[in-house]
Amino acid sequence: MTKKIKLLLAEDEPSLGLIVKETLETRNFEVCYANDGNEALEFYKTEKPDILVLDVMMPKKDGFTLAQEIREDDKSIPIIFLTAKSQTKDVLEGFSSGGNDYLKKPFSMEELIVRINALLDRVSLKTNHEQIHIGSYIFNYTKQSLNLNESSVLLTHREAELLFHLYQKKNEVLDRTYILNKLWGNDDFFNARSMDVFISKLRKKLQEDVNVQIVNIRGFGYKLIC
Template sequence: MSKIKVLLAEDEASLGMIVRESLESRDFIVDHAENGEQALDLYKTNQPDILVLDVMMPKKDGFTLAKEIRESNKNIPIIFLTAKSQTSDVLEGFNLGGNDYLKKPFSMEELIVRIKALLNRIELKTNLELIKIGNYIFNFTKQTLEFENLKENLTHREAELLFHLQQNKNQVLDRTFILNKLWGNDDFFNARSMDVFISKLRKKLKKDENIQILNIRGFGYKLIC
């Protein structure tokens, strides 16, 4: 099995060194950048498997870096490291294509678990066929929804959520289960975030009147199609 290549972008030198050495001691290959511009150069040169990006960095912040990378690569997993805890900051990270976030300070064990979980999810889904949802065609790998030759791009978070709704269509998708699986825990901020993403998916699926995403209060959501 090939080693996992991690691009770590962290401007705090001591923290960056600790994370890099900890990951390398567990058989990861790590490139460490201390600013966003250096991270972008390393990304283009070394083709990592996953990105771990500090939000606040000089020259180019983590959100800007993620947005630029997502323009050419919609599938590479991105974990944000942040001292911010406001809902708006978390939502911005997910809207820009982030898959997960860790609040500082964090444990190395938690970071490693999240890295492996994200890579496992990507690997399981890369060979999926096109999925029909009502009159829509959903391509998880390319993160697109197509309706009568009109194609719309999804964020990675939207694609993940829609995939799980579709896998459980006409059944209740447990709210706690999906929060823990996609967001890492079921706290208030993550629950608010998921509600926002459900609303976005409803809008993107509204061209087919036979598709509904129902809120089953106290339990979760149900995709009917």
């Protein structure tokens, strides 16, 4: 029998929370359901889930704060945010607080399940790519860090995912639409702006090696040259 994936769901709207919980349980997930941020944190500590699905607006502790606290303990557990917020600054705040994905309400259960499975697949990939050489840098995908000589720079989850995909297509063009759909869920204007911000951050963190560049191929995407 296939081992069930343990998922922590934090959602303060009971009707939605129960629908999500019951649907996921029919898809071979073991679901721990919390109604607020504090309860979710306790479940995280005791149940050791494989993936987190967190509502942003919750009583006692919001989803962004909860994710930041969990990231202090675990840098790699996948986190998906559920929220009615849709402005670019809210999306960026979600990613900077440690989120891997961001699903806007209302959403379909099939879309949520697809995104959960995609994140779990990427976690599995990480175990086979712990150390990657990018020019003079050593990129540790598991620890989400860039090491150069004796110095180390931490990456956010989104930066690490984006750099990994760039590396997989190194010296070739990484299609802009493909990576937006793969990591952000769709290629709308707000997500495109968000990706541009993350590309800029990666460039700054790779600037110590002049032989490493992330080049914008206008109209097509980006190329990691190394």
